[in-house]
Amino acid sequence: xxxxxxxGIGLFIAGFILVGIEMVIPGFGAxxxxxxxxxxxxxxxxxxxxxxxxxxxxxxxxxxAVMLTVVMLVLKQVKSPVILEENxxxxxxxLNESDLEYLIGKEGVxxxxxxxxxxxxxxxxxxxxxxxxxxxxxxxxxxxxxxxENIIMVRAx
Numbered sequence: 001x002x003x004x005x006x007x008g009i010g011l012f013i014a015g016f017i018l019v020g021i022e023m024v025i026p027g028f029g030a031x032x033x034x035x036x037x038x039x040x041x042x043x044x045x046x047x048x049x050x051x052x053x054x055x056x057x058x059x060x061x062x063x064x065a066v067m068l069t070v071v072m073l074v075l076k077q078v079k080s081p082v083i084l085e086e087n088x089x090x091x092x093x094x095l096n097e098s099d100l101e102y103l104i105g106k107e108g109v110x111x112x113x114x115x116x117x118x119x120x121x122x123x124x125x126x127x128x129x130x131x132x133x134x135x136x137x138x139x140x141x142x143x144x145x146x147x148x149e150n151i152i153m154v155r156a157x
Contacts, residue, residue: 004045004046005046007045008042008045008046009042009046011038011039011041011042011045012038012039012042012046012060014034014035014038015034015035015036015037015038015039015042016035016039016063016064016067017035018031018032018034018035018038019031019032019035019036019039019064019067020035020067020071021035022035023067023068023071024071024075039060043056043057043060100147100150100152101147103122103127103144103147103152104144104145104146104147105143105144106122106123106143106144107122107141107142107143107144107157108120108121108122108123108127108141108142108143108144108154109121109139109140109141109142110129110136110137110138110139110140110142111126111138112138113135113136113137113138114129114130114131114135114136114140114154115131115135116130116131116132116134116135116136117129117130117131118131118136120142120152120154122144127152128152129142129144129151129152129153129154130151130152130153130154131153131154131155131156132145132146132153132154132155133155134156136154136156140156141156141157142154142155142156142157143155143157
């Protein structure tokens with residue numbers, strides 16, 4: 001075997017291992033970038049023609065798809081930080097937009113500066129809020145104007 005072919009095979013193995021690590025550990029970090037770089041370099045080193053390079057690329061993509069399928073099946077069986085298993089409904093303690101609609105029209109006071117996001121006290125309870133159209137300083141009087149995607153929108157009173 002010639003040394004470039006051995007180097008290419010080593011890069012393929014390293015690339016698949018690094019991409020596999022990236023599939024298990026979420027985020028686009030060093031293993032993913034290193035794996036992609038290894039796979040691209042391996043394709044460039046081992047392919048003699050453009051057609052051969054395209055064929056190898058298709059094979060690499062197919063192998064990555066199989067790896068992703070296997071990783072997802074394994075993660076489905078194992079408790080994983082990648083897959084959310086909780087039910088995010090209001091009976092589980094989570095709030096949705098309709099649960100906050102009672103606040104519309106209520107008055108409050110800003111606890112922090114709203115630049116445009118900050119905290120506001122409404123009926124003695126602190127909420128994370130967003131100012132509609134300008135920066136509001138601490139201790140400003142505000143009124144809740146809308147609830148948009150679970151964000152409490154306030155405007156100056």
